[in-house]
Amino acid sequence: MSIILEAQNVVKRYAGHTALSGVSIQVPQGSIFGLLGPNGAGKTSLIRIINQITGPDEGQILLDGEKLQPKHIEVIGYLPEERGLYKKMKVGEQLLYLAQLKGMPKAEAVEKLKAWFIKFDIKGWWDKNVEDLSKGMQQKTQFIATIVHQPKLVILDEPFSGFDPINANLLKDEILALKENGTTIIFSTHRMESVEELCDNIALINKSKVVLSGEKKEVKNRFRDNTFNLEYSGALAPIEGVFEILNAKNVEGITKAKVRLLDGTSANQFLGQAIQQVDLKAFNENIPSFNEIFIKVVGEDANTIL
Amino acid sequence: MNKILLIIQREYITRVKKKSFWIASILVPFLIAAVYTIPVLLFVNADDSRNVIVLDDSKLFKGKLNSEGDYTYIYSEKTLAEAKKDLKKSNDDIVVHIEKDILTNSKGVQILGRKTVGIGTQHAIQGKIQNELRNIKLKNAGIDLKVLEDNKINVDAQTYTLNEDGGEKSSNSGGAMILGGIFGFLLYLSAFLYGSQVMNGVIEEKSNRIIEVVVSSVRPFQLMLGKIIGVGMVGLTQFLLWGVLTFTASTVTSSIMSGKIEEKVQAKVKAGLSKDEIKKFEASVKSENPLNSISDAIENVSLGKMIFCFILYYLGGYLLYSSLFAAIGSAVESPSEAQQFMFPVTIPIILSFILAQFILQKPDSPIAFWASIIPLTSPIDMMVRLPFGVPNWEIALSLTLLILGFIGTTWLAGKVYRVGILMYGKKPSWKEITKWVFYKG
Numbered sequence: 001m002s003i004i005l006e007a008q009n010v011v012k013r014y015a016g017h018t019a020l021s022g023v024s025i026q027v028p029q030g031s032i033f034g035l036l037g038p039n040g041a042g043k044t045s046l047i048r049i050i051n052q053i054t055g056p057d058e059g060q061i062l063l064d065g066e067k068l069q070p071k072h073i074e075v076i077g078y079l080p081e082e083r084g085l086y087k088k089m090k091v092g093e094q095l096l097y098l099a100q101l102k103g104m105p106k107a108e109a110v111e112k113l114k115a116w117f118i119k120f121d122i123k124g125w126w127d128k129n130v131e132d133l134s135k136g137m138q139q140k141t142q143f144i145a146t147i148v149h150q151p152k153l154v155i156l157d158e159p160f161s162g163f164d165p166i167n168a169n170l171l172k173d174e175i176l177a178l179k180e181n182g183t184t185i186i187f188s189t190h191r192m193e194s195v196e197e198l199c200d201n202i203a204l205i206n207k208s209k210v211v212l213s214g215e216k217k218e219v220k221n222r223f224r225d226n227t228f229n230l231e232y233s234g235a236l237a238p239i240e241g242v243f244e245i246l247n248a249k250n251v252e253g254i255t256k257a258k259v260r261l262l263d264g265t266s267a268n269q270f271l272g273q274a275i276q277q278v279d280l281k282a283f284n285e286n287i288p289s290f291n292e293i294f295i296k297v298v299g300e301d302a303n304t305i306l
Numbered sequence: 307m308n309k310i311l312l313i314i315q316r317e318y319i320t321r322v323k324k325k326s327f328w329i330a331s332i333l334v335p336f337l338i339a340a341v342y343t344i345p346v347l348l349f350v351n352a353d354d355s356r357n358v359i360v361l362d363d364s365k366l367f368k369g370k371l372n373s374e375g376d377y378t379y380i381y382s383e384k385t386l387a388e389a390k391k392d393l394k395k396s397n398d399d400i401v402v403h404i405e406k407d408i409l410t411n412s413k414g415v416q417i418l419g420r421k422t423v424g425i426g427t428q429h430a431i432q433g434k435i436q437n438e439l440r441n442i443k444l445k446n447a448g449i450d451l452k453v454l455e456d457n458k459i460n461v462d463a464q465t466y467t468l469n470e471d472g473g474e475k476s477s478n479s480g481g482a483m484i485l486g487g488i489f490g491f492l493l494y495l496s497a498f499l500y501g502s503q504v505m506n507g508v509i510e511e512k513s514n515r516i517i518e519v520v521v522s523s524v525r526p527f528q529l530m531l532g533k534i535i536g537v538g539m540v541g542l543t544q545f546l547l548w549g550v551l552t553f554t555a556s557t558v559t560s561s562i563m564s565g566k567i568e569e570k571v572q573a574k575v576k577a578g579l580s581k582d583e584i585k586k587f588e589a590s591v592k593s594e595n596p597l598n599s600i601s602d603a604i605e606n607v608s609l610g611k612m613i614f615c616f617i618l619y620y621l622g623g624y625l626l627y628s629s630l631f632a633a634i635g636s637a638v639e640s641p642s643e644a645q646q647f648m649f650p651v652t653i654p655i656i657l658s659f660i661l662a663q664f665i666l667q668k669p670d671s672p673i674a675f676w677a678s679i680i681p682l683t684s685p686i687d688m689m690v691r692l693p694f695g696v697p698n699w700e701i702a703l704s705l706t707l708l709i710l711g712f713i714g715t716t717w718l719a720g721k722v723y724r725v726g727i728l729m730y731g732k733k734p735s736w737k738e739i740t741k742w743v744f745y746k747g
Binding site (some may be wrong): 053100 | 309312313316320510511514515516518519520521522523524526724728730738741745
């Protein structure tokens, strides 16, 4: 899979603090890439550098193997976290203006916009003033502005913030539809459930550094800790060198427990031992959620510094 | 470049489409036309002829207060009480009561009217009595009345400016002052009006949170420049509209006015007034109209040069100040936050306006020279000086410095702007804003 965007050792300093210190990421073509991290970690700084709003102090960004340059503005679509619209302008005029700023010829922009207006079933909005739109309507407008020029790379900074569940679902569907069409999507978020659902790859930035990155599955595998959840009736005793019980709770005769397998014991070996002791109802591996991974990595980081 | 054009277009069209733009564009010329038409019309139409009933207890003024202009002086032997009673029947009459001891008591005159006695009427009657009183006192001191008559000299000095070829032409320093004042005021107004429009535009983009979307498509400097140029063109359009509409309105009103004046002159001729008196009337009508002295001044300095310089100084001054206003707008999130930062920028504007008052008095003083050369004050102060005649080299020097000045402020503003527009949260301090200038990329 080819790499559409690569950041190489990007450093960005502001007076008094470093926003990015040697950040490197690789975004595969056609994937959904999650840029994770707590507030103030440097996600937005990196996104602004990719959008050429600011420049890096050191390092470089390659888009399709080329050093970032002004012409690349036209192939990127950006929905910032702080997003808005000109309140006094009409929806159609405004979208046309923003599309033209992205380098689209007027006639083509009108045509594409009309298609989007039909798709979102908002044909009557063209001459509406933005200030008369509801928040959800404005969000739709902003999304159209982000992708109307058919960018091959779409960057969404906290796209779901402020969305109601219906619009969030709509947005999710659109993101997946974009991916279907071969568009690469980078989105930054600290909502881990959307990472779980959408991302193929992630990079976790904390305190201006990439602390974790890779394919979603592979990252999860890295955080597997040989723990399993099981439900059973009866009494289970730990066996030295095979497994230990981390916690157990009895609810109406059924015990829910978390165990860790020791010294390379396989799941099958464990099950063989367990069924001799108890009546097993359920068994599954405890794969950490991104929420847990996030808290683990960011929390540890905070502890080491404290 | 193409993108700057798009930005300019948007900034220009959204502003020109606003109702407020057209209201201001149409209203101002009519106000200007009204300012010079109304005094003339009032003067021409004024039918203020009033009977002034003089009750002279001192017996000094009998036959001395001649009827003049709108005031007909009538001597009456009535008592004050009787006169007051009569006054109730007549609306326009005025009773003047002169006390016995008027020669020693300066407060010995009362003017009574049914309506409030206007200040003009008070002055006219007061002046008349004062004059007569002076004559009486001088006569009592033994000075011949004939000498007094001879002493009524009217000096009406004519001012001339020397041409470069040694010829002289009549100059009109009053007109030059008015013209200079108007230009200075227009530039003063435009610095504030359009400068703050730029600032509010920047604040709007920032507080609407549209800014980041836009600067992901264009460079912040392009956006700032596009906005400044767009609003500047709105300003030029407004001036053009004002110019054309004022010209149209004044052509219409002056034709109405000259018709009225003609009517009045005919009426005076019918009434059997002497030619001298009619001439005097025409002159006084003319003096009521400030436009006449201005047009005299314009003949002095060529109108083309005036307009040329006005456009250059408007653009220079506007670019200089609006870029600073744009920088302020980028640093804050609401117009109220901007107040604190506006102060240092408005100081030079206000200073140039204050200096303009001195320059009107002494257009060739060193203060006037330096104020019209230094870029921060030159846009306003050079325009004030211009109607008095300024050597071309001074204009060239001042314009060159102004161009360097606005390149400097635009560069500086661009540095602050590109950082400021993306800063949300707490209001920055001057120290932080200064740091922004040195940020890279």
